[in-house]
Amino acid sequence: MMDYRRYLFFVIVLLSCPSLVWGNEFRLVPSIFVREEYNDNVFFAANDIKRDFVTTISPGLEMVNNTDRLETNLMARLNRIDYADNRESSATDQLYNGKFRYHATPLFNISAEGGYVRDSRPDRDILTSGIILSTVPRNRYSASLSADYQFSEKTAWGVSYAFGRDDYGSTRYTDDVSHDVNAGLVYDLGQYFQRVKGRVNLGYSNYVFSDSRIDSVMCTVGFSRDFSETGSILIDSGIRHTWSEISTYQLWPVFLPPFFYYERVNVKQNNDGWGWVGNVSLNYKGELGNGSFTYNRDITPASGLNGAVERNALMLSTRYRMTSEISILFSAGYYTNKSDAGQFSTQVIDERTIRVSPGVRYEFSKNIYLESSYDYTAVDYLESNTSANRNLLSIRLYIQHPIWE
Numbered sequence: 001m002m003d004y005r006r007y008l009f010f011v012i013v014l015l016s017c018p019s020l021v022w023g024n025e026f027r028l029v030p031s032i033f034v035r036e037e038y039n040d041n042v043f044f045a046a047n048d049i050k051r052d053f054v055t056t057i058s059p060g061l062e063m064v065n066n067t068d069r070l071e072t073n074l075m076a077r078l079n080r081i082d083y084a085d086n087r088e089s090s091a092t093d094q095l096y097n098g099k100f101r102y103h104a105t106p107l108f109n110i111s112a113e114g115g116y117v118r119d120s121r122p123d124r125d126i127l128t129s130g131i132i133l134s135t136v137p138r139n140r141y142s143a144s145l146s147a148d149y150q151f152s153e154k155t156a157w158g159v160s161y162a163f164g165r166d167d168y169g170s171t172r173y174t175d176d177v178s179h180d181v182n183a184g185l186v187y188d189l190g191q192y193f194q195r196v197k198g199r200v201n202l203g204y205s206n207y208v209f210s211d212s213r214i215d216s217v218m219c220t221v222g223f224s225r226d227f228s229e230t231g232s233i234l235i236d237s238g239i240r241h242t243w244s245e246i247s248t249y250q251l252w253p254v255f256l257p258p259f260f261y262y263e264r265v266n267v268k269q270n271n272d273g274w275g276w277v278g279n280v281s282l283n284y285k286g287e288l289g290n291g292s293f294t295y296n297r298d299i300t301p302a303s304g305l306n307g308a309v310e311r312n313a314l315m316l317s318t319r320y321r322m323t324s325e326i327s328i329l330f331s332a333g334y335y336t337n338k339s340d341a342g343q344f345s346t347q348v349i350d351e352r353t354i355r356v357s358p359g360v361r362y363e364f365s366k367n368i369y370l371e372s373s374y375d376y377t378a379v380d381y382l383e384s385n386t387s388a389n390r391n392l393l394s395i396r397l398y399i400q401h402p403i404w405e
Contacts, residue, residue, distance in 0.1 A: 025066040028404040033058035037394035042086060044122055044132045044379060046386045053084040071101040081121065089135040091120040107150040114143040123377070123390075125303060129311065130335025130353030132379055132388070133304055139167040154188035166303050173304035179206040186224075195226045199236060205299075209306050211247040211346045216240050216299055218277055234281040242299060243272045246307070246342045269342040275299070275310065291318035299344060302337055307345020309337040319361075329359035329373065350382040371396045 035056040042052045060077035079093035097115035104110060117140045124138070125131045146160035164178040182203040189196045199222045207214040220238030227233070246269045280295040294315050302309045317331040335353040339345045359373025373396075378389040 024068065025064065026404065027062070027064040027402055029062045029064075029400050029402045031060045031062070031398065031400035033060070033396065033398050035394055035396045037392055039390065039392050041388065041390040042083070042089070042122070043134065044377075044388045044390055046381075046388045050086060052086050055082045055084075056080065069103045071099075071103075073099040079119075089120075091135070091137065093120055093137075094118045109148050111146045111148075112144065116141055126353070126355060126377060127333065128313075129300075129302070129337065130313070130333065130355070130379070131302060131305070131337060131351065132353070134172065136168055136170045136172055136304075138173075138303070139169070141165045141167075154190075156186045157184070158186075159183045164301075166301075168304060174210045174306040176301050176303065176306075177208045178301050180204070189223070193225075197224045199223060199234075201236060201238070207301050207308050209301075209345075212245065212307050212344075214242060214244045214299070214308050214344055216242040218298075220277060220279070222279075230286045231282075231284045233283075234279070236280075237278040238276070240275050240277045240299065241272065242275065242344070243270075244342075244344055245270050246344075246346055271343060289318065289320035291316070302339070302345065302349060305345060305349055306347065307339055307349065309339045309344060309349050311338075312336045325363050327361045327363070329361055329371070330357070332356045348383040352380040352382065354378050367400045367402075369398050371398070 033056075035054075035058075037054045037056075038051075039054055040051045041049050042054070043050060056079055058077055058079045060075065063072070063074045065072045075095070075097045077095040079095070081093065082090045095115070095117050097113070099111070099113045101109060101111045118137060119140070120135050120137045122133055122135060124133065142162070142164050144160060144162040146158065148156060148158040150156050160180075160182050162178075162180045165176070167175050180203065182201060184199065184201040187198045189198050199220075201218075201220045201222075203218045205214075205216045205218075218238060218240035220236040222234065222236035222238075224232065224234040247267070276297070277299075278295070278297045280293075282293040284291050292315075294313075296311070296313045298311060299308050300311050301307075312335065314334045315331075316333070318329070320328045322328060333353070333355045335351075337349055337351045337353075339349040341348045355375065355377045357373055357375040359371060361369055361371040363369045373394055375392040375394070376389070377392070378387065380387045
């Protein structure tokens with residue numbers, strides 16, 4: 001992995017040389033992000049709660065190079081996290097990511113993306129899944145490849161493949177590998193319904209864990225509609241068929257006269273079943289504010305928990321600009337993650353997470369802003385009848401300064 005990071009850094013430096021700037025658009029933007037927070041439950045514990053001040057310093061570098069046909073975006077960022085009291089949890093997280101989009105013809109495009117993230121915060125997944133982890137470091141590798149083609153003014157087609165891998169290097173959590181393949185068709189229904197496009201999607205997913213394997217296929221139909229230049233809605237709904245092979249451990253009685261005892265035996269369970277999936281997205285972008293409301297239901301990996309879950313995720317994010325410098329922020333989320341033992345995972349997973357976060361941002365310029373927020377998060381672990389909650393106050397300063405533009 002170290003060779004990969006060196007290679008990515010080398011590419012960034014090489015492309016920043018003036019002699020190689022051949023594109024129509026080139027930007028090299030270093031940045032620094034500083035965050036100071038007070039956390040009244042650092043590890044999301046139900047008992048033995050620990051409070052702490054946490055400082056995060058994140059230097060980063062982004063390179064953008066766009067030509068008539070090729071769009072390139074490379075990013076590297078370090079996150080130094082320091083706990084004032086719980087210093088054994090301090091760490092240096094890392095993020096490297098590259099995106100490429102090639103316009104083969106005016107109607108045909110190919111996109112690729114790859115990344116590596118090393119993270120350690122307990123709330124690293126809370127915005128996407130609602131799942132809480134510990135400070136055990138995770139190495140996440142991701143890659144994707146997609147293509148889209150415009151058949152006509154009314155019909156467009158797209159296909160994609162995504163790979164993901166999570167490595168913890170710890171007996172506390174399990175590693176996982178995921179493969180997702182999707183194909184979709186979009187048709188403009190404007191002759192029947194103004195500003196409406198019909199959608200059909202087909203997908204296959206394969207998730208592999210240390211003690212389980214899950215395969216599923218799904219089909220959804222839906223539509224998208226642009227209400228105006230500022231608002232849009234997208235709705236997809238359909239069915240999914242899932243096959244799972246789960247390894248569980250059971251106690252089997254053994255009688256060897258005159259002894260009687262129980263032996264721990266690995267038992268494989270094979271299940272299959274039907275379920276429904278759905279996705280709703282409502283977006284607004286106006287002169288003074290923007291916002292999004294999304295709902296998603298699907299079967300997806302539960303990172304570190306040795307299996308997948310049926311997840312419902314309801315998320316809201318808004319921003320309202322009071323003046324040219326001051327904006328009011330608000331975000332919220334509600335997540336359910338559920339799986340019976342032997343269904344999608346080796347253990348029972350039944351969690352409910354709710355998160356609410358108001359905030360305010362002051363923009364000194366387009367390259368500098370100061371932001372403050374309050375975050376409340378509560379997690380209910382229904383299978384163990386326990387819960388945990390956290391109050392987080394934070395202030396963040398972001399500065400970027402293009403040195404080549």
